Amino acid sequence: MNLAAATALSPGVVHAQARPEPMRLVVGFAPGGPTDAVARIAAEVLTTKLGASVVVENRPGASGAIAASAVSNAKPDGNTLLVNVVADIVNPVVARDKDAVITKRFMPVVMLAESPNVLVVHPSVKATTAKEFIELERTSPKDSFSYGSAGLGTVSHLSGVLFGDATGVPMLHVPYKGTGPAQVDLLAGRVPLMFDNLINGLANAKAGSVRALAVTSTKRWPGAPDLPTLAEAGLPDTDLVSVFGLLAPVGTPKPVVDRIASALLEGMAAPDVRNRLNQIGAEPGTLNAQAYGTYLDTQTQRWEKLVAAGKLDLK
Incomplete structure (x- = not known):
């Protein structure tokens, strides 16, 4: 059963004809890296939690822009989602492209993991x-x-x-x-x-x-409890983690987004899944769609200030 079929019976979701293709989690990098690893763990969780057929599709190139474009132009039915990283937040800011800001191009779904x-x-x-x-x-x-x-x-x-x-x-x-x-x-x-x-x-x-x-986290990391944060060492506001999030095309129904987020927040925190994430230095994410959207807005503003001050250029 795919996501459209799985959610069609849920309250508040418009009934939709079942789609034959599986749900796709699109990754902007080649297989084998941390983003790909997190995506594959998330795909397994969704398959288990939703009974959906979920595949990871790697579309590397242009620092993730190829994958992002493919998802932003996809049908907003919850079957095509982007596994985003920090570069997807920063690149539009550096390019000073207001129309490409992450929360304008996509609907936040959930934070999958962070490291x-x-x-x-x-x-x-x-x-x-x-x-x-x-x-x-x-x-x-x-x-x-x-x-x-x-x-x-x-x-x-x-x-x-x-x-x-x-x-x-x-x-x-x-x-x-x-x-x-x-x-x-x-x-x-x-x-x-x-x-x-x-x-x-x-x-x-x-x-x-x-x-x-x-x-570089806001608090001491479970995998390295003896190491202080940079804030403890006297440098506040220097925290930065590798974030692995999930984004949907604008217009995706909120009940569909919420169903995916709920499944992932529960599934990624399961002990066996957490252990797999720990092996790549990550912890499960804890932010649902609304909270992740707030996080993305805050990070966008953070980098806009640095760009405006001439302290960040990717050339």
Whole structure:
């Protein structure tokens, strides 16, 4: 049974003819990455909870824009949904395209999962805590520190932007074509620090290849309870997590959106599913459609301020 058929009998939902095709969760990146992993977990949850046939469709390219366009132009019946990431929030803001702002192009459905980055430094950096590094960075000559990232507009880049804005000493950004190449240069000491994903950052710290100093979440992360947040280290308003959300085309009936959100909020929090998310450094999301929409609006405003101040450019 597909979603249209499954929801047709629910109160307040317009009866619709069953659609033969499965529900599609569209991902703007190639298979194998964290976004794809979260999407596949969500697809399994929906299949179980709704009795729906759900597939993950990977449409990589243009930093997720190809996938986003496909979903925004799809029929608003709940059968074609976008698994969004932070770049989908930031890119329209940087482009100063008011019509492409995420909450104008899509209806929020639910936050699927979230995961912080971890500030890691090469052992050659003479700081053993986040507070020590912040003081070192503030008192060193300009451009003394550069940070590697997985590329322009990625969370590893944007975390560095927020960090530099908070300290008042922007660091030199060195973008790479993916996390892997950035980590190679970090481990070799060619870049002294990185806001790495949690799993890789903690693994490299355990091996002694880097020193983990802080997480980028608003509160200490369950998977790294001994690491302080950047706010604890003296930098408020620097929190930034990798968010994996679900969006629907504008015009999708609210009862359909709510049914999907309810199934996912319950299913993603189940112990076995939470354990799978933990293995990629993530925790289940807790925001329903309305709350996730508020979050997206708040984040959009946050980046608009930085762009207006000339502190963020993806060129």
